[in-house]
Amino acid sequence: MPELPEVETSRLYVEEFCLGSTITNVHATEQGGGPRDGQFDDIVIGEDMTAKSLKDTLEGRKIVELRRRGKQMWFVLDKPPHPLFHFGMTGAFTVKGEKRHKFVKFKVSEEWPPRFAKLEIQMSNGACLALTDPRRLSRVKLRAEPEASPPISLLGPDPLTHPLSLETFAAALAKPTAPIKAVLLAQDRVVSGVGNWVADEVCFQACVHPGAACNTLDPEQIAALHSRLLSVCREACEARADYTSFPKEWLFHHRWGKGKNSEGAPRVSSGHPIVFDVVGGRTTAIVPAVQKKGLLRSPTAASGGVDGRRSGSASGKKPKPPAAMAKPKTKARGDGVGEGNAKAVRQTGGRDVTPKKEDQEGQDKSSVENKKSVKARTAAKKTGRVSTKAKDVAPVAKKGGGPKKKSAAGPAATAPGSSARGGGRKKATPTMRAAASKLKTDPSAQVPTPAARGKQATAVASKVAVAPKRGRAGGDDGGVGKAVGAASAKRAKTTKVAVKPERIPATAVASQSCRTTTAKRAPSRRSPRLSV
Structure with missing residues (x-):
């Protein structure tokens, strides 16, 4: 080109x-x-x-x-x-x-x-x-x-007809973060006339990596680039762009695929291998053994640094923040308790319920729900309350069976912070505790079993008076109404009626069941409704 x-x-x-x-x-x-x-x-x-x-x-x-x-x-x-x-x-x-x-x-x-x-x-x-x-x-x-x-x-200054000074060249490269080759190729920035092979040749002879950011180049590298830029353009023009007259040590002779060894890898005259990459959108010949990136570490030279140099890495990567400025892993709360125990702190009146090391290791291996359960059990141990494991909570009695045995701690053994979702029960209130104690002392206050409720419903149904049905003419239907009433009363003796349970405290559910029985087929439309 x-x-x-x-x-x-x-x-x-x-x-x-x-x-x-x-x-x-x-x-x-x-x-x-x-x-x-x-x-x-x-x-x-x-x-x-x-x-x-x-x-x-x-x-x-x-x-x-x-x-x-x-x-x-x-x-x-x-x-x-x-x-x-x-x-x-x-x-x-x-x-x-x-x-x-x-x-x-x-x-x-x-x-x-x-x-x-x-x-x-x-x-x-x-x-x-x-x-x-x-x-x-x-x-x-x-x-x-x-x-x-x-x-x-x-266009920028011409390196041959209007060569720019070293001071102007250095000032133009002080701020750009783009690769040095990309800046040299831009015809309107630092210089004009530099193309792909000239940029590669200048960087090779200056021992600067073409991908080095401009603002990471130290004064020696900038001076080498400035000197080689002028000399390469001058010598190539003196040779009338005849590449056969270029110096033998130039990269130009090897970047086009010439100078390959027996293995096929292109090498410069010194024997170092050439690799190809894309820099500034152009195919770039690089000799990694010779060309190095910027020796300044970071784009902060204007703000000072150690010995006037820029802080950071030599490759231009963003430096890590100091340890004092690093963001903490756990955000602290006002009472010194970690954010992970915020829920337990609210439910225990602000007491520190931070899990022990053993519990913490268990939390790391469990899911989110298991973590909540572990914290609740830890809080119960510290407050002297009974754990809310599923095996210690009194289950609801099965259909048709009697109440199962309660735990030794009684129906009120519920740790703070436990919920029905996590396997525990709702927190017992003073009203619920009073109702539970009354059930123990007053047998009449106990809720009847499903079998007892069925017997009571049958007895009430047998005593219900069936009103005689009147005929079409408005008079008594004679024996028809009596026969219907007798049949309905007979069916009522064998029909189980669903009785809506009374509203009872939650603690009573643990001791006695309040499940309703399933009613059989409802009476026919001609039968009068039964009321309890």
Whole structure:
């Protein structure tokens, strides 16, 4: 790809054959037998220009100077507007009958007009200049004041024509956190004209990792980058971008796949292996044994640090906070009890019920519900109350059976904080305790069993008087009503009636069951309802 050395070589090339000559003819349609032969390329020659408008603008104008900044090149004519040229990735100038450039990635055909020729300019001295571009990424524009208008006005300093000082270079790299290669590739930040291979070469010769953050580079690394940036651009331009003339120790000769050993891994002349990574969106050749990341540790040099250096890690990672500023694992409460025991503290009047070490180990192995149960049992032990394990709580009597044995602690043995969901019962109130004691002393206050309630319902049903049913005419139906009443009374003797249980204290449930019996089929519609 044409970078600063290639574009500078093109400028010298055109200057050698066209400077001081007048443009006599412009051919703005594609030539050379390509797929777009005979067509005007409105992508390469854009900004609403046409073949005719470009021809009328350039013909008869004299080239008085050729200039360049970064990768941009333009002809200074005797009157504006002036044509600007950007070569993209495969653009190049060729002079008829003259030697072509030795670029690595592409070659210009020897025929004339060359293949993919987008623009042909004939000069008064007989020279014929062609702009070729197979990939159509080059651009041709017209500007009245090139250096005062975009894109040239947006470019950074040129390392060859306007080399920046070390102080300016260091100040430009003090704040950016982006990789050094990405900053060098940005044409509008520090410098212009640096492309992919130039950036890799500069970083390799300066022994700086291309992925190192700019604000982690120490003064020695910045000075090395500044020196190598100027020297690489200068030496490449002196060689007229002929890579065969570049110094043999340059990374350039090995980054294209050359210099491989028997195992196939590319290596530099010193024998160190080359690895490839993506930095700044471009494929990057790196020699890890030579190139190191920033020696400053963190982007806080302005705020000071040990010996004026930035604190942090050499790789640019975010440093860990000091131990004094680290966030505590357990948030403390006002009474010194951990957050995990907040519920137990509320239910024990603020007493510290922090579990012992053995209980804590058990909690780590159990689920959330088991943790609550362990804490409740621990609190019961410390307060002198009985545990609320499921085996110690009096269960409700089964259907049709008598009450089961209660625990030794009685019906009120419930630890604070236990609930029905966790296997315990509701906390006993003074009213419930009084009702439980009354059940023990007064047998008449005890709740009858289901069998006793069934006998009482049958006896009441047999005494119910059945009212005679009246006939249609409004008189007595005679023996029919009596027969129906007798039949209903007979059925009532064998029918079990469901009796709604009375509301009893919760403690009584543990000693006696209050389940209702299941009624048999209800009487027919003609039978009168039974009331208890």
